[in-house]
Structure formats: structure tokens, C-alpha cells
């Protein structure tokens with residue numbers, strides 16, 4: 333049962349042919365070639381596939397693509413500025429060495445992005461709570477939390493300036 | 494896992510009548526967020542041939558929570574919608590806490606409250622919490638509308654009292670009686686062996702008398718034990734009529750565990766699980782009672798004063 337569908341991803345409309353049994357992660361990666369979003373546990377447990385739907389983090393691996401057509405989707409590809417300059421959050425991840433193998437990073441960034449929009453001055457505890465659904469097997473999380481805290485400070489400073 | 498889903502037919506009706514018509518014609522299954530359905534399709538635990546999305550059906554997005562009118566949550570409302578609501582937190586604390594503790598947190602943005610209740614998965618949290626709040630499911634179906642109390646809603650593992658084609662339009666919980674508090678707690682992953690259930694969850698609602706020194710009504714619910722969450726009347730009876738105190742809560746928790754059957758034949762596993770259940774129940778009841786005691790809502794006093802003045 334093929335169907336034509338339009339997805340709004342990172343502010344741009346994409347028309348593509350999908351089938352109802354495709355997940356959003358499948359469509360993003362295999363149809364739209366936005367391979368930043370990762371497929372890992374495919375059960376909603378690990379957070380590697382996190383994208384934002386209407387600004388809220390969701391697991392794209394257990395979301396049917398057909399159900400995501402009405403939403404504004406944001407993926408990790410949308411974080412950097414059009415010229416390629418990293419966002420403050422990405423920059424803080426680089427500076428803090430918050431990635432080792434990098435498989436969880438796209439999901440971490442998206443969850444953190446949603447949190448910083450909602451709560452621009454989170455405490456460390458709040459950061460830990462919000463990324464509790466994103467599993468990282470390399471870093472031990474300390475550097476990831478450091479990076480998100482630093483990004484929050486930098487965003488605040490830039491807005492104050 | 495990692496397996497792809499098998500193809501299925503898919504419909505997106507706009508009205509409840511249309512959805513029921515399609516469900517009858519194609520023997521379809523309703524889908525909301527898909528958080529229960531998609532993983533079970535992927536694991537081949539289910540092989541539905543036709544899914545009917547409720548996402549675009551009009552009239553299923555009721556959302557009202559107020560101390561005077563109770564709690565009304567439409568089929569399309571996701572769990573995280575309850576989190577910023579002050580009355581959900583104050584008055585329907587058990588359900589609010591269950592939504593808050595969904596793990597991972599992303600699930601709250603995707604899964605609906607009603608979908609969680611309709612999944613009839615024995616270890617889900619929202620059924621335990623909603624049962625303690627005396628929730629009822631408002632259902633519309635080919636044979637008309639009906640209301641099913643959550644107590645009667647769960648008939649077997651993964652099976653609800655819904656007849657084919659019936660749609661739950663919303664969950665409703667009565668407004669609290671005065672001086673009532675509720676609470677929900679879970680111990681996540683007390684899993685020791687493959688036979689062991691992952692976790693235990695408990696919810697309680699306690700109502701105090703006008704002087705707030707005796708319990709006049711109580712609900713005690715334990716979930717993840719057996720095929721469905723259950724109310725434990727013996728524990729409720731032990732609470733009612735007595736002054737809320739620590740020993741009473743311990744006694745009530747023991748009244749629950751006295752009725753429980755072991756789930757495995759491994760002695761040490763059962764010892765741990767029973768001990769966990771006792772502590773969890775004791776603390777859940779204690780918290781509900783303390784909320785009933787300390788409840789004070791300036792807003793509510795103000796509306797009562799206004800009504801008196803009229």
C-alpha cells in the first residue's frame with residue numbers, strides 16, 4: 333500500500349513515497365537520506381533515534397511515519413546553521429569531548445535541544461533526568477552533562493549580550 | 494529485534510462513526526501513538542492486517558482536570574500533557590506521578606493515556622494509578638455508548654472488556670472527596686531472573702474525616718503482580734476507621750502481601766519481591782495519607798466562600 337506523503341523536516345517539506353508499515357526512522361534514513369538519526373534498539377528503549385516532533389523528543393524507531401506527517405520534525409541535521417557553523421550545543425559537545433563512539437550523540441543532542449528550549453537554565457539533576465532515556469555506553473555521562481550545562485550557559489550569555 | 498514490520502493496510506478516518514465502520518469492514522485494530530502496538534508487531538507477537546489510526550478522528554481530544562468536575566482525558570491525549578497541569582498534580586497525584594515516571598521520558602510524548610490503559614499489559618503503570626482513582630472508561634461502539642469501570646475493564650492478560658469495534662472516547666475519574674490524597678510509586682527493575690516480573694507498582698487513595706484524624710475511605714492497588722492490577726479490600730478494610738499512622742500502614746501492606754501468590758518457585762526471589770511489595774505499599778499509603786492531611790488549596794477555599802456568599 334504505497335502512498336505519497338509530505339514530511340516537514342527541519343523546516344523544509346519533503347515529498348516521498350512511503351508505506352504505512354515504515355517507521356519514521358526508516359523514512360528519515362532510507363528515503364530522505366538524513367542518516368544522522370540512528371536506529372539501535374528499535375524498541376524505544378535507548379534514545380539513539382530521538383528526533384523532535386512539534387518540539388518534543390520522540391523515538392522515531394517506534395513511531396509510524398504515517399503518524400508523523402502532521403508534525404514538525406527536527407533532526408540533528410537541522411541543528412547547525414545553514415553555512416555549517418555548529419550550534420552552541422554541538423560546539424559544547426565537541427569542546428567537552430562528550431562523544432566517544434558517537435552513536436548516541438544525535439539522540440542526546442536532540443533531547444538536550446528540546447530541554448534547553450523548555451528550560452534554558454537547567455540544573456545538573458534536571459539535565460540527568462531529561463537525558464535519562466538516552467543511553468550512552470562509552471562516556472559515563474559526566475561529559476555529556478557538562479556539555480549541556482556549558483551550552484546552557486553560553487546560550488544565556490549570548491542572549492544577554 | 495531490528496526486524497522490519499510486516500505490511501498492513503492503514504486507514505485514517507475523520508469521525509468515530511467512520512472508524513467503527515472501517516473496524517467492522519476490515520477487522521481493523523485501532524492505533525494511537527503505537528507505543529504498545531509497534532513493538533509487538535515488530536516482535537511478531539501480533540500480526541494485525543489492518544490498522545485504523547485514531548489520530549485524525551475528531552472529538553477525542555477532551556482534556557479537563559478540575560477539583561469540582563473531575564478528570565477527563567480523551568483518547569488522543571498523551572501522558573506528558575498531564576505534567577504541567579496543576580490540578581493533575583494536586584488532585585490526581587497518583588496518575589500524575591505515574592505519567593511523570595514513565596521511562597524513558599520520551600514515551601510520555603508519544604503514548605496516549607487511554608492507549609496505555611487499553612494495552613492491558615500487566616506491568617504498565619497507568620492502570621494501577623487510574624484504578625486507585627476509581628477510573629472509568631467511556632466507550633462508544635456499534636451497539637451504543639457504555640461506561641466500564643476499570644475494575645471490570647481487565648478480563649485477562651492483554652485483554653480488555655472492549656468488544657470488537659468499540660472505541661474508548663475518554664477516561665473519567667470522579668472529583669476527589671474533601672481531604673483526600675493519592676499516591677503512586679514503583680520499583681523499577683527488581684528483575685532477578687527471566688521468570689521474575691520486571692517491577693512492582695502500587696497506588697493508593699486515602700480519605701480522612703473532617704477533623705482529619707481518621708481514615709474514612711481508602712483504595713489500595715498493587716500492579717505488576719498477576720495478570721492485572723488489583724484492589725486489595727482486606728487492606729482497605731484495615732485502614733478504614735483508624736487513625737493514620739505508621740503501624741497502620743505496615744499492617745495494611747501486610748494485609749496485601751498475605752493475599753499474594755508467589756510468581757516463581759525460587760525462595761530468595763520471592764522473599765525479595767514480597768519485601769519490596771511491603772515497603773512499596775506501606776510508603777504509598779503513607780504518602781497518600783499525608784497528602785490527605787496536608788491538603789490545602791486556597792483556590793478551592795475561595796470558590797467555596799463565593800458559593801456560600803451566593
Ligand SMILES: Cc1cc2nc3c(=O)[nH]c(=O)nc-3n(C[C@H](O)[C@H](O)[C@H](O)COP(=O)(O)OP(=O)(O)OC[C@H]3O[C@@H](n4cnc5c(N)ncnc54)[C@H](O)[C@@H]3O)c2cc1C
Pocket residue numbers: 375376377394522523524525526527528529530531532547568594595596597600603604605606607608609611612616617618619655659660661662
Ligand atoms: C520503550 C517503552 C517504555 C515504556 N515504559 C513504560 C513505563 O515505564 N510505564 C508504563 O506504564 N508504560 C510504559 N510504556 C507503555 C506506553 O506508555 C504505552 O505503550 C503507551 O502509552 C500506549 O499508548 P499508545 O497511544 O501508543 O497506544 P497504541 O500502541 O497505539 O495502542 C495500544 C492498544 O490500545 C488500543 N487502543 C488505543 N487507543 C484506543 C481507544 N481509544 N479505544 C480502543 N482501543 C484503543 C489499541 O488498539 C492497541 O491495542 C512504555 C512503552 C515503551 C515502548
